[in-house]
Every structure is written in C-alpha cells, then in structure tokens.
Amino acid sequence: MTLPKFSRRTFLSTSAALAAGAAFGPLPARAAGGMTVGFIYVGPKDDFGYNQAHAEGAAAVAAMDGVTIVEEENVAETTDVQKSMESMINFDGASLIFPTSFGYFDPHVLEVAPKYPDVRFEHAAGLWTEGMPSNIGSYFGYIGMGQYLNGITAGHMTASKKIGFVAAKPIPQVLLNINSFLLGARAVDPSITCQVIFTGEWSLAVKEAEATNALADAGCDVITCHVDGPKVVMETAAGRGCYICGYHADQSPLAPEKYLTGAEWNWAGVYPKMVQTMLDGGTIPNFLRGGLADGFVKMSPLGPAVTDAARTQFEATKAEIMKGGFQVIKGPLKDNKGNEIAGAGEGFAEDDIRLESMDYLVEGVIGATS
Numbered sequence: 005m006t007l008p009k010f011s012r013r014t015f016l017s018t019s020a021a022l023a024a025g026a027a028f029g030p031l032p033a034r035a036a037g038g039m040t041v042g043f044i045y046v047g048p049k050d051d052f053g054y055n056q057a058h059a060e061g062a063a064a065v066a067a068m069d070g071v072t073i074v075e076e077e078n079v080a081e082t083t084d085v086q087k088s089m090e091s092m093i094n095f096d097g098a099s100l101i102f103p104t105s106f107g108y109f110d111p112h113v114l115e116v117a118p119k120y121p122d123v124r125f126e127h128a129a130g131l132w133t134e135g136m137p138s139n140i141g142s143y144f145g146y147i148g149m150g151q152y153l154n155g156i157t158a159g160h161m162t163a164s165k166k167i168g169f170v171a172a173k174p175i176p177q178v179l180l181n182i183n184s185f186l187l188g189a190r191a192v193d194p195s196i197t198c199q200v201i202f203t204g205e206w207s208l209a210v211k212e213a214e215a216t217n218a219l220a221d222a223g224c225d226v227i228t229c230h231v232d233g234p235k236v237v238m239e240t241a242a243g244r245g246c247y248i249c250g251y252h253a254d255q256s257p258l259a260p261e262k263y264l265t266g267a268e269w270n271w272a273g274v275y276p277k278m279v280q281t282m283l284d285g286g287t288i289p290n291f292l293r294g295g296l297a298d299g300f301v302k303m304s305p306l307g308p309a310v311t312d313a314a315r316t317q318f319e320a321t322k323a324e325i326m327k328g329g330f331q332v333i334k335g336p337l338k339d340n341k342g343n344e345i346a347g348a349g350e351g352f353a354e355d356d357i358r359l360e361s362m363d364y365l366v367e368g369v370i371g372a373t374s
Contacts, residue, residue, distance in 0.1 A: 052235040052255050
C-alpha cells in the first residue's frame, strides 16, 4: 500500500491540506490488535544496497498478521521527510515509523517526534542519546565484523597487495568499516594496504565510478565500498578486472564471477521482531544493537573465485565472531598518522561504545578523514 507522493509530502503542509484532511473523516481502522508501520527510504527500493536491505525488512513485516505497511522511496534528507512522517501518522494511522536514512535524524526526527508522543520512531544509526525524546529509538548492526570477513577474502585474493574502498563520508560507522576491511586483509598478509576515496555523498553515481576507476588505476585489485547503492562500484570494479566484496545487500548477481562475498544487513530478520514487540504491548529499547550472532547482519555466500585457503580462514574467523567478544580493533595498533589507538593487550569488542565515535583511519589505510 503506497499512496501517491503528492499526498505524502503535501498533506499537512498548508491550511487547505488540513481542511481537506478533515473531510476524509477518521483515520483508517486497523485490524484488531494490529498496527500500521511506515518505512521511508532516501533512494529507490531496488538499489542493490542500503535501501533495498531496508525494503527487504519491510516486506518481511508486511507478511505479518494484523500489520499494514506504508512505504515511500526517494525522500530527501530535508523537510520532505518531516512531511512524509506526518502524512503517515495523520493520513495512514502509522504508530511505528522507520525513517531509515542517516540524515533523517537531526533535525527531522528530533522535530517531529515530540509532536506525536504515542508514535514510535525507529532510526537506523547510533544517534540516540539520553535526554532525547523517549519515543525515539536508535538501532544498528555491528556490520564492521562483516567488512573484516570481506577483508579476509580480499587478503587471500589480492595479487597487488593493494585493496580499495569507495566511501561516502568519514563518519564513525564508515571509518570502522574501512578499518575493519584493511585489518581483515592484514590478518592474511600484514603488508597489504587499503586506499580509500571519499565521494562526499551517500549516492552519487558519477563520483562513485570515478573513485572506483581511480582505485583500479592505482593498482587496487579488490574493491569494496560504503555508499547507499553499491551497484555502480561493483559493476565498475568488475569491469576493470577487480574482485569485489559487497555491502548492504547481495550484489553477486551483478558480477558473479568476481564477487567474493559481502557484508549484508539482515533487516528481514530484525524488523519483524521489533514490530512484534510493539504488537505484544512491549517497548523497543531506545538503543538496540546486534551482530552476526544476533542475526542483525549476515554474509553473502562465498563466490566461485574464493580459494580453499580463503574459505577455510573465512569460516574459522566467522565461527569465532559468532561466539561473541571478537575484537577487530586491538593492540598494538596505530592510526595512519602514527598515533597509538590501542596498546598491546588492549582491544575493543564490537559492542564497545567508544567505536561509535571513531574518527581515525588505521595504519595501512591510505587516505584522510578531512
């Protein structure tokens, strides 16, 4: 069930719209014991990436008894998302909303949530802190572990000992993914380096293609990324003869012979549990996290090019991660400016809150955060 975009973004935007809304009468009735859940995406639902992973989660929610979903894609990180949220609440009767893009949170979710204390807003990032409205939740997965496993396959498959990373913005989650990818590769060969290029945008196909080509020109022969839609990076890298490691969703159909594996979100396994909590009268925690063992993230199947040695190390490391407490960021470790991050015997488990303020690139990463 998806209403026209005109209805979503103009509802409540003028007094005329308010009057028109009143003429519709009461909000649509919900199924007994059921609820309406809204999902908002910054890009298309079939982007082979960030938005597709969330849409797969929404589809799993839609299959639940007593639940109706409303969705809107291609909603900018502007007041457009405020209009979409208010429309879903006032027009569709949504009592739980997933505004999925990073930039939706501040100021948009923070401005809308206090107006609707009986509506739950669940935002995909690590941005909720004590003192913010209690009807806002923050959820995310420890997908850096997935990029570490990506790095292990990259470490085995690189011939040049140079791997590459196309990144959107140097925020903590992105930096952790870059660092994890390199450290996974260095668990195979400590001489491997990773060059990173920041595009400055979550989705900008031209810059993503340029960055990928620049990495290939620099000799990087395994490439991954953290952008909203990895399709351009994957196809461009494979077209240059590079191996690829996916992110967000399964991109193996784009270049099956070059695809090694990928770090994927498993929102289809997470969202139904969150919705069921509310259906049962419970409260979703304001700060919710999980990793591979918790079903928040998963790995794409290993591709046909992956060697037996790579497969063996990949599977053994994944098994260790599944036990919990695995440390990717551990000493002795310095950043790429020579500053100590962790001394010998010191490390950070995946749920260490300090990782959510990461502002550095580790030694061996070629690039800068500013």
